[in-house]
Amino acid sequence: MSDQVEEVKITWTGRIRNRAEKNLPYDRLMPDTQPAYVVSWIYVAGVLTIAALAGIIGSGVILTFKGPTWWHTSASGHFVNSLHFWSVQLFFIFMVVHLWGNFWMAAWRGGRWKTWISGLVAFAVSIGAGLSGYAIQTNVDSQWIAFQAKDGINATGVGAMFDIANFGQMMMFHIFLFPGIISLVVLAHVVWVRIKGVVPPIDAAKVEAAIAEHAASTQAGA
């Protein structure tokens, strides 16, 4: 028997763990400090978007248990539908504010393009999720939207796989496929934000240089 210790090859699990520990240590995942420039109401739009998404999922879960036509015949059902409806409206408002805010901050700088693109993917998929939701309301709204939207969808050839007039298919898309994709994309988006950190101001170098210069001159004067 050899005294030598057997060399253990690094496993896939080990590689993922090492990478996660390197790129996303706990203090980056759950920070209790932020760069001094993260002071603006625009930063709140992102977390408000996620909060509204939680509202959509929460009210959607209740509607799932009670079925797609419950809300037509029950006052409490209609109220839960209203919660779902307004959560969606707020979700898109916050998301668009978040998107425009990040555009004007040029938030893709410093290798943050994955964060930018994942945000836009979340927006695009949310449009599909919203459309499928409107198509399964089982009222005249859904009839009209199915009638109108089918032409645009069919014109692209996508209608063969996404039949907006097919209630059953839209139901599956709306309560499983789209929420699943959105949740994964939003998760990836948030993880990338945490890994790369919040993008610094466009003139950060100039500001930091001015501050350093001021500190140096003050010290020299003293």
Added chain:
Amino acid sequence: MMDLKARQKEIERTHWTGPLRRYDIVKEGIIACIVVAALVIGLSALFSSPDDKALTFRGWATAMPKDFFATTVKELAGTSDSATYGPPYNASGDGQAVGPITMQKWIGVHEPIHTANDFVINPLIHQQQAQIVQNAVVTWLKASPAQQATWATNLDNAIQDPKGANGDPSKVPNGDYGPTPLLASGLLAMASSGALDGILPAPGDFYNSNNTKQILFMGDGSYLPGFGDANHLSGNQWGMMNEIGDWPGQQWLMPFSFWYQMPFVNSDATSGLSATMTANGDVYVLAIITIIMLLHFLIPFIPGLRDIPRWIPVHKLIWRQYYRRAKQTS
């Protein structure tokens, strides 16, 4: 000493080493949830949400019997919008195209719909009918497709004749219509009784979750489109983002809806480029949106586009507190 541009790039690429401030991500998340929950509950309690009952074939047949009859004849004649739609429902047309790119045609028929059989004959067969209607169905089924088309087209033309019936089936002169009038009357009676609403989606089947046939048939008449126009829901009325009543609709579809208001997809021309673009309006609008979306996705890599935030310094407003520090020190 490193120049400012290189230093800026370094700052952007590496983790921030400058001054920090206190921040509690958990607290922020919980406060955001509370604020959004309060907003949502308040808006729901104050404004509720829209819920107008679905239209029915019974409602259509009762409110607009002549329109229902005329539309049924079109389905039998194969001249309705659905009958001539093309893929994914049938091969009666090519669908929309941008020049040589015909995605609709290339993808092909995936949900076959034969309007005469699916909208008229099968529902009549699967419901007990008066003897005269039963006989009409037998006569129709025994006839050749060419004969069926001749009968139904004769009646369709007679109903639509602007110098004759002008859309009113009761004013149609005698002609070679075969059993078509009886079939349309039979379906009208069935719709008026409410029986068609249940049978149309899947005659003879227990389960059904696909409403495509109902949507297509109802859309071929004037009942559903009339409802949409009256409620400002049509494409050229910003309908894509409108909602019935005063509720907000799908506001996020504004970039789509905008293009549907453009003259090039709303032309009355019968030939030329404008006519082609209007006939293929959906695919043109979606092609434009696809290009715009791609440009948005690729902003980080497109010089000029990615520099807009530098040229229009909205960021000075966003980071005004941070920039103020530099001013204060200088």
